[in-house]
Structures are given as C-alpha cells and as structure tokens.
Amino acid sequence: MRNLKSKAVFNTLRYCVLSAASSVLILGCSEPQKNTQASHQSEPQSTQAAVSKPVVYQVFTRLFGNQQTTNVPWGTVEQNGVGKFADFTPKALQEIKALGTTHIWYTGVLHHALVTDHSKFGIAADDPDVVKGRAGSPYAVKDYYNVNPDLALDPSQRLAEFDALITRTHQAGMKVIIDIVPNHVARNYQSMSAPDGVKDFGENDDTTRTYARDNNFYYVVGEDFKVPVSPDYQPLGGEPHEQSDGQFSESPAKWTGNGARAAQPDINDWYETVKVNYGVKPDGSYDFPRLPADYAQRDIQAHYEFWQQHELPDSWYKFRDIAYFWLNRGVDGFRYDMAEMVPVEFWSFLNASIKMKNPQAFILAEVYNPALYRDYIQQGKMDYLYDKVGFYDSLKALMQQTGHAQDVLAAQHSVQDIAKHMLHFLENHDEQRIASAEFAGDARMGKPAMVVSHLISKAPTMLYFGQTVGEDGSEDAGFGKPSRTSIFDYIGVPAHQAWMNGGKFDGGQLSQAQQSLRAYYVKLMSLSTLPVVVAGNLLPVVVDTDNAQAKQRVMAFARQYATQRMVVASNFDANHSHTVSLSLPNDWQQNNNTTVRDLLENHPVQTIEDGQITINLAPRASVVYLLED
Template sequence: MKRLFNLLFAALLLAASCTSRPQAPAEWAGSTVLYEMNVRQFTPEGTFAAAERQLPRLRELGVDIVWLMPVYPIGEKGRKGSLGSYYAIRDYRAINPEFGTMADFERFLDRAHKLGMRVILDYVANHTSPDHAWVTEMPSEWYVRDSTGVPVVQYDWTDIAKLNYATPAVREAMFDVLKFWTDKGVDGFRCDAAKEMPDDFWTDAFVRLRAVRPDLFLLAEAEGPQFHADGFDATYAWELHHMLNSIAQGKQSAADLRAYLQADSERYPASAHRMMFTSNHDENSWAGTEFERMGDAAATMAALTYVLPQSLPLIYTGQEIGYDHRFAFFEKDPVPAWEPNRWTAFYTKLNALRHDNPALASGAAGGEMAYMGGAVSDLMAFTRTAGDNKVVCLFNLSARQQPVIPTVEVGGEYTDAMTGAQRTIVPGEEFALGPWEYLILVLEK
C-alpha cells in the first residue's frame, strides 16, 4: 500500500509540473506587441521608479513585451557625450545609477509582471567599455587586441573593447550574465549585434537557458534565417524597414514589397517572428523620425507592420504620442509629459486588432495570406485568414488616388478595425483609396 501511495504521489507531482510548465514563445508570442523603452528618455526623471508609474498606461495601450535598452553602468573611458552610450557597459550585473538601484529595477519588473507584461533586457555580448574590470583583471586573450595589445575598436564605436569568443572563459562569463538576469526573473533578451558572435555561442547558451526557462523570448538584432536555427525566436526585418522608407519616398513600389514578401517567406521558417517597425533607437537618433523618413505615409506604414505575415510589431518610445523628435543618444532628452492623443488611439486600435485576430499572428499560428486578384500595381490588397477569422487589408502605397475593384474573395460584411464602422464590400463595385489611405476590415461572424 505504501509503495502504491508513493507511485500515486509521484504521478500527481508529475502532472502538476506538466500543467505549470511555462509556455515556450512558440505558444504565446504570435499575438504580442513589443515596446522599446529608452529608460533615459521615457520620463522626465529617467528612472525606473518613474517608468514603473507609467506601466499601467503601456498595458492599456496594448503592450505585451517591454524591451529595455541597456540598463547597466556605462563606462567613463572614451565616453561619448556627457552621459555615454548605453551599449558601452562597465558592469553587466549592476544597474546604471542614472536609472536607480537594483531594488528599483526589481520593483519595475515585478510591477510589469503583475500587469501581465513580460520584460526583456538588451544584452550586449560583443563588447564591453574600455574600463570594464575584465580589460585589466583577466588574461589578455579575453579581448580581441591589435598589434600593440590594445583592445580592438569596431566601426566608430570608440567607447568599446571587443570581446574574444575564441576564449572559452569569455563564453562562460557571458553565459553567466544571461543566467544572472534570467534568475532575476527577466523574460528574455534582445541580443545586440548578434551577427558579431559565433553561431555556436548562441546555440549553446540558449539550450542551457531554456532547460531552466523554456518561455524565454529571444530577439536577434540581426537578419538571416541562421539566427532562427541558432535558437532565436525573432529577428529584425531590416530590409523591409528600408523598403518601407523607400516606398514612402516614391523610390520603390508595392510590387517590390510583394517580391520581398515572397522571398522572405521562402528563406525563413514558418515559426519565425520578424520584428517590423517604422522606428527604433538607431533609426530615430541617426536616420530621423518616421515622419522625417516617411512623411504622409508614416501611419500607413505603421499599420502595415501589424498585418504583414510573420510580423512582430514594435513601438519605440514616443511613437505612442506621435513625438516627432530625434532623441539625443548620449544626453538626457526626455519625451514631454505624456498626454494621450490621436496617435495613442491609433496604436491602441492596432494593438487590439492584433490581439483579437488570430489570422494576424506571427509565427506558425498566423493566417494564410492571399492577394486580391486584379489589383493595380500600387495597391497592396490581400486577405489573412485563419479558420473563421478573416481580415481584409487594402493599402494604397502611393501618393496618388488608386481605384479598388473588389473581387469575390473579399466580398462580405465587415467591421472597419480603425473606425468601428460597418462596411459592405460588394464584388465588382469600385471605390477609391486616397493617397496613402488604407482599410483594415474584419469579417463579421
């Protein structure tokens, strides 16, 4: 009898552990919305305590994952500007005092979790600051060095020292960084300059991490199907981003976009999440705001990133209020006091659209895309369908009015996702879309 009791107890424990197993990103990430938080600029205070108070409004906006730009202390040697680059890290296991304390960070993380959001950290594995303790305390082979023994500087990143991944101890130390923050309870990592590290570093590190936390979300700041083979869930859609800029400037067309989407679908696995965006910290500070680059097409391109196949849409700090400003990268340059406006409503509606329509999911769960036949060349006209959920997407990707002649596959009774109005689409009944105008229609059930 005692042996039978022990067997039953073990079976109950096993069943409990199975039901409480964290879901892997493949099971939950398809309908998520990502928000990149520039902590320095997110609030006038630029602290975790101030940012924590704003988390409820991000949740109300519809944000699922908060990506924090690097939160670690910044090096002083070679520092750029008065505050320095977030990506020149002096200590991977501490919090930049500009943002507060470790306790402040932990309260921020706890609050985000209680609101139902995940938090991922920017993980900078390629380099440290030149005054990181490792530069002098560890063997010289921890860094890639020039002929004089000085750590190598890449590009114009004069405030960094490049780590040497041919040294096993470096790999282990950088894995320990991932483990440290995973143990703190963060939900994943955006991996900076992912192409600079060997593929097998990512593979080995992720296998070990996911043995403990299978639900970690891993985003590569890189483009290429190999990163999904390495274990990343999501990659940047850089090529698409530059194409959207180019279309908005009249240099490319919807035909180029269709060709891109076809090629992308053939290169990437069905499970891939492709982060699509009209802005991020690099683009905003160095290439300009979405309004500078895209002009009147800015809202159209943002909406498009929510409905294309495989898209994981991104909102960057300030976009939710339409802030048309290039942030100073190395200085304090905060968003004005936050007040909701039409851009807040715009992104709230897009986020709800993504959450409410499984046809728009990224990854393997997403709905099939089918083009509407007979559309003019500057029109992106397609459906996304999953089961009984159907979304019709009609985008005029030009500065000229374009005719739309609906075909039978898009006929029906719909709700306009952006206005809530009811709309009947009759096959063959022509209407027009104005310059950069779009319609996202959800089939009524």
C-alpha cells in the first residue's frame, strides 16, 4: 500500500463520490490497492488511509461452474456434474469483481476425502463409510499439499490448474483465500504430494500412548475403530458400493474431530475426521508455554520472536509449513475452520509466522463463543472473526419478523471495541439460504439486511455465491437437508445457473425479479469506496414514531468520517410501509435546511428540519443519505 495521508485519500474519494452524484450510483475511482491487513492497535482517524472496504465473495468451488441440472439425490459426478477451476473465466471474475469484491474465498479447494474414483490418475477413492456425502466434506482434508481432483480438467495437472486460477484472480484485481482446517483432518489422511522431507500427519506417532506432545493425533489404545451405525442413515443413501461394508481399518482408533474419545463415535460426531493434537493433554492442561497476557498489546514481530525461543509440538510446525506452501504459490490469506477448538497460543504462532512472510495476508476465523473474541483477535492475532453469535443471529430474527431492531443495534454495540475485526455476512455454506422456506422464504428480505450488514461498521462484508440472485437451497442433494446449498454432494444450483447462463455469466436466464435483486446488490456494494463506509464511526439515530410495529421493524444509524456523514434506515417489515422521523445525532443540528439525496433506492430528496428527517419506507425498503459540508 502506498504511504498516503488520509486527507489526500479523502479528497480523492470525495471527488469520486461527487462525480457520480448526478446518477446516484457510486462507481468509485481508480486508486492504489488497499492493504487489507487489520491493525491490532487503535488507529487514529487521521492515519486511516484505506480506499475500499474489504468484500469477501465466498464461492463453493465445486458448484460454481456446474451447468448440469439433473440433481439426482446422491447423484454421481456423471449424473449431476461438477464445476472446474477453468469455469472461473475472466468474464466470471469480472462479474464477481462488480460486487465490490476484493477477496475470493475459494471454498473446498484442498484435496479432501471423496468417493469418486480417480484411480487412473493414481488417486484412490475413499471409503464411503467415512465420507459424508458422495463428493465429500471440504473439511475432511486428506492431502494438504494438493487440490481436489474433481476440480481439474486434467486431475494429473490439478495443482497447475489451480495456480492458473490464482493468476487469473490476481489479474482481475482480487486476492485469493483458501481454507485451512487445523482442528482435524480426514480419517484417511494420506498426502501423495508432500514435498521431500515432509512427514504425513501421524507418521511418526507413538500409537501405544493416548497422548504424547509430538504425536499428531490422540489414540484409543488397544481398540480398533468402528464405523458408527444409525437406523436413519446409510452411506450413499443405501446404494451398493464395494467399499460400503460398515468397516474401516484403523488400529488403534483415533479420537474423532469434535473430540469424541470412543473407538466407535456416534453418527452425529464428526466421525469422518480425526482430532489434531497441539500439545493439549487429555485433562485439558497445556504442554507448551503460555503466552504472557501483555502480548495482547504487542505486535506481530514480538509474537514471532516469542515463539522462536521455544520448542513446540510437532503439529504446530506442520501447519506453519502448510501455510507457507500455499503462500509461496500466491494464495493471499486463509479462512480457519472452528478456530476456537485450537489453543489461542497456536494462532499467535501461526499468524505471526504468516504475517512475517506476508504482512498483507488476510486472516479470517470461525469463532462462535463471544467470550473468546478478544483473546483470538488480540492474542491470537486474527484479522477477522465471524460476527455470527449476536449480530447475524439477531439480524436473522429481524428478517424472520420475530426480532427487534434494537437487538441488532445492541449486538453491534457489544463488540464496538473490536467492531472492525468482526466480519458480517447473511449467507455462507453453513447457514440457510435467505430465500429458503426455513429462513425468510423471500430473497428480498436480504435487501434491508444487507444494507445494515454492509454499512454499519468498518469490518469486511461477505457474500455467498448465489445470494445475489435469490438461491433458495431447496435441492435434495443426498447427505444433509435442504435450505443450505449442499457442500457434501454433486448438485446444480438453479438460480446461480440461471445467472451463469451456460458460461456467459451475463444473467441471461434470470427472471426480472432476480435481475433486479442482483442490480440492487451491485449498487449497494459499490458504496464500499465511500470514506464514511470504509472508516466512519458509528453514531446513534433515534427512530421517532408512535407505531410499535414500526419501532420494532425500522432500524436506523449514522456514521461519520471527517466532513462526510451518512444516515441509513431500513424497514424490515415484509408487509407494511412505515412513516418515521429520524432524529440525527446532536452535533449534526447545524445541518438544518440541508437537502439530502438517497444513494440507493432513489427516494425523494429530503430536507433536514429541526435535526430530523421524516421518511416513508415501503416494505423491505432502505435509504442511504449522504451529507457533506
């Protein structure tokens, strides 16, 4: 990132905004690429020089380019099809970039356990008894040094094809994120592609002991693994398969990924995976140095130097080397699965190692316990965490017409000291689709929610593929239940396929309603370059109304950066319009008789009178007013 002073950046961006004001749509201007590394220290407003708010586009790589529409439950790759790295054409990437995307999270890239037979390429099929679905879970990685053969036109050249995708993504002006899953690996982990000298997980383990510091796994000594059984579940939906016999050879049995210690895990355990040992003893005590408390305020260099003084468990070094391998191939960052199940000290070690190699690396983690947020940000040196418990959950309730606008604001204020580190989303591979009957039943409910989610803080925003065209996740793919687009089986994604339009990526098969929805997202996400969106502080706006339902369903807030001020209001009521008066922050009263224009939905120009703006919001409508002195 260029060393630009904030005033210069603000003036340039202000010109971008004002140049587009006549057409309302904010398109942004060409500016130096933003360093997305999050600071772990308090940043004075005067030194913030960011020019774009990070936007992560999560795509389930296997599904993105699939054009087949058969959608047979438990269907084979021949029946239901599979997308390829090559489907991310320059045109596809251009359309992803149009959503304001700065980073693409390619989910399911690493070689994970799957039933499909690629033996002619020297890749053995996995046992269905320890694979969820037919295409397999992306979080049961079996080779950290290669990629999923399903995703390549030529599986023997799969790593080269992914390298080419990294290059195309960079050429399109975006960065690449992939998953690392440190808590567990596939039960049948076998790296066929590890560099010379790299030992497999468990290769040097002492399997006569339940625990040893440098073992990679925990063992059920003296017992063999037994496949879990259930009257309600059969691998591949009961389809005959030569390896589907209720048997899998593992002696001694290993602890299961979610920490289950039985030789025969329960069917609801993560039985397809095994838990990685980081030097945490079975009684929960630690077999490694604790990080001093004051390191929460110390920088990456200090964290890195601290760990250089100690000999650490073998698993720590294995994952550091895996991260280095992918950084060296051009990957720009990582999303960590279930990070809270791994000690925070390990994250200090790994993230410091990554940042010393690439200071701009983008680090995102899945942590669901709010009591751990600050530890994993300040001591673990995570850039960003999911803001799921609290913000997303309260926003979802409001979208479902059961929550209250004040609950969402309260959730945001509960993390205000770390707000810039709390990534916002409405959909991802774990969550129900907005349009599903089990969630909101209407993709349009994502409009007010996305306005709030995207504009309320400095933190990155994440979009999930298919979200912008109203994908409803209703397909019965096999393993798991509809409402979430399947991550375990081969399946076509209908609304997304309509946008893909046979590889043209022009939305040619979308309905008018779907086209309108995507256009709304494009317009909203274009606001990512506004300085007040990038770096503005959150301020309160009072919704004045005697209507109790309006009080519950209309949410409003303000943000300010330098002389740029923004007022946002959204009506989450699915059926009723509401007229409300917005009382602006007290120190904005000098804006009386100022006219304001809506940047998003072209609502009529309004005048601020006595510190208030009175508006009428249709169901699911929002306003985004920009005030500049």
